[in-house]
Amino acid sequence: MILSSLPSAGLWLSGATALVYAATALGAGAAGAGRAQRWLALAWLLHAWTLVLGLLEAPPRFGFAPALSMTAWLVLTVYVVESQIYPQLQARWPLAALGALTVLLPLAFPGAPLHPSASAWLPLHWALGLAAYGLLGAAVVHAALMSRAERLMRIGGGAPVGLPLLTLERITFRFVEAGFVLLTATLAAGFLFGEQIYGTSLARWKWDHKTVFSLLAWLTYAVLLAARARLGWRGRRAVQMIYAGAVFLLLGYAGSRFVLEVILRRSP
Template structure:
């Protein structure tokens, strides 16, 4: 197995990343002084700068990809969901955790930009990667909504007013919609890797830790959706299964790439 050291991000990538991180951080650092309208504008500006940063990393002079860009794209997709949902549910309020998540994700991606993408790769490989990352984003959105749902439930038990912005049943419905959509994309991603692995990566399906964790995550989400539809699973029991599946999915690609890029300091 050949390896090569990781190279640093370009100056343009650093400029875009720092600008996006500052725009993300403003709503969190100035919570008491920035009005809700101003905070939303900052988040949208950060979202746009983040998109430019991702585009530069994937389509720029030296395209590259790795565990940190995967997390960065996932965070950007979650924020995309947030921007859309704010149009449908203006009362939605979770700018502080999303600001922190966006800042950390974009800075992590510029510190660990990943490995150069091979120019001789299959033309279908970007589609396969897009399906996988999109499933990451949808499951991440489900986890965020599940966390909001758990917060709302705790407030209800304590007799406090729910300040999460959305009713509990709406949060639950959105959570499982994201799980269902993510499961469809994850199934398509695994099916493509199983049937077309040789065309995509030059080798057929290999049973390694990445494929094992991917399959475990698929099983966890399948069990969750079956239990929801057949037995009406809801509440914390269902959320625990969601978290287990999300952890398996995180370990599948991000975990393996983190070990190679950070702990081993190389690109396999």
């Protein structure tokens, strides 16, 4: 979530990364699975290099676009690792398209410089939040694949993801559970150590848009996991809850920062 404005080398690297992502997305169907996987892995590595360059620049910056870029990279990290276990999993082209878009966003919206007096705990708090974003983003991708496979099965088509539906559902909820744990840790850190991180205390926890939407996301996933454990929720209802929680998360940080930075042109 912390990125600086990229130098000229970073500009070229971001452009090259977007081109490799775009080539992967456009050629995912025509290229063989192995070749497409290698191209996606290359784009993923270039994307990581872009993020590292941003982190090493001074002064560091943060905003909605760097947050989305890092989140997309984390989702791709999950996919790159998972595809080694399940090589038949097919989600390369939408993820490559997502990577191409998000790697370019920080060029136009680099965010605001990090204040020199910012707490040393702030990067840890953001790291927890980004990890939660990444895992829950991976859950959204798997939920979409699960919905598509279920829909094609109902009309008599083959499942395009190459995994049994129950296996895909089990993987999806593992990501939801892991993301929920990290989201809980992120909110707990903000609540318990808000004074050190943001200069706020427990008695006056900052009830802004980010806090409200993040809590709504937490409640959504808490209800989903509890209902799945006790009532056996699955299928379309569970997928809709996963999507709803992701929307709340998106509005919580990226959405509110977008409004401040782009629409209102204010530094948070």
